[in-house]
Amino acid sequence: MIAAAVACVAAVVAAALGVALARARRGHRAALGERGWLLERERESAARTAVDAERARIAAELHDIVSHNVSLMVVQAGAAREVLSTLPEEAAAAMGAVEAAGRTTMTELRHLLGLLAPAQDGSEEPYAAATEPQPSLTRLGPLIDRFAFAGLPVEVRVSGDPRPLPAGIDVTAYRIIQEALTNALKHGDGGKVEVTVRYAEHALRVEVLDSGPSVFAAGTGGEAGPARAAAQPAVDGAGRGLLGLRERVGVYGGDFDARRRLGGGYRVRARLPLDRP
Structure with missing residues (x-):
């Protein structure tokens, strides 16, 4: 009798343990499934964030490329029109600059748009393989030369x-x-x-001072010369560009300030920390 009772109790305990073990296994599998679902959601969210950030970067690059090169093209074309009959050699040089800027713009746009919609056959080459070197302060000289050729006198100071x-x-x-x-x-x-570039110990400082009347924010300004009058765009275009710069600087924990000067003209100033943790 006692042996039978012990065996019965043991069987009941074993059954209970088996049921508990099965429930624990099901709970563990459910927990793993839920964790996998959460991880997948996190990966999807991170991927969407990365895509949005990349699209914003490409949009900023497109604005920079188009605004810069098209502005040069408009100014050069206007200058060529002014001197076409009196200085044909200068007019031809200006039109050559317009053609070169146009080709550069189309090349840059093709590769940037290729990032958004690459060729289906995979024939689109990597962006860095076929374009000019990445913009850098070491290549500031050619940039200044292009603006000087377009009629904008620029003085550059580098300290530090x-x-x-x-x-x-x-x-x-x-x-x-x-x-x-x-x-x-x-x-x-x-x-x-x-243009002032200062290499400080813990930060890079950049400042651009325009000494003439400006319509960056006000929408009014002094009369532009004949070659520049045609290049006068809507004021909000400049505002979008400055907003994009503010966002870029903010990514690196820096400070950005752009405002009209009391004595006329405009000032753009930025500080980019070099030792951000």
């Missing part, structure tokens, strides 16, 4: 100890100068522009 910069900060500093000079070319009246 120039040194290699993180790629993102280097490109951002170049774009700040490019955008500020483009707006000065479009909105200025021939006044001189001063």
Whole structure:
């Protein structure tokens, strides 16, 4: 009797343990499934965020490329029209610059748009393989020369100890100068522009001062010369460019300021930290 009772109790306990073990296994599988679902959702969210960030970057690059090159093309075409009958050689040189800027713009646009919609047969080459080197402060000279050729006098000052910069900060500093000079070319009246790049111990500082009347924010300004009058665009275009620069600088924890100067003209100033943790 006792042996039978013990065997019965053991059987009941074993059955209960089996049921508990099965429930535990089902709970574990359910927990794993839920965790996998959550991880998948997190991966999808991270992928969407990365796509949105990349699209914003491409949009900013498209604005920089189109605004810069098309502005140069408009100014050069206007200058060529003014001197076509009196200075044919200068007019031909200006039209050559227009053609070169147009070709550069189309090349850059083709590769940037290729990032958004690559060829189905995979024939589209990598962006970095077929284009010019990445914009950098080391290539500031050719940029200044293009604006000087377009009729914008630019003076450049570099202080501190120039040194290699993180790629993102280097490109951002170049774009700040490019955008500020483009707006000065479009909105200025021939006044001189001063570009200052200062390599401090813990930060890179960039400043662009336009000495002439400006319509960056006000929508009014001095009369532009004949060659620049045709290049006068809507004011909000410049605002979008400056907003994009502010966002770029913010990515690196820097400070950005763009405002009209009391004595006339416009000032664009940025500080990009070099030792951000």
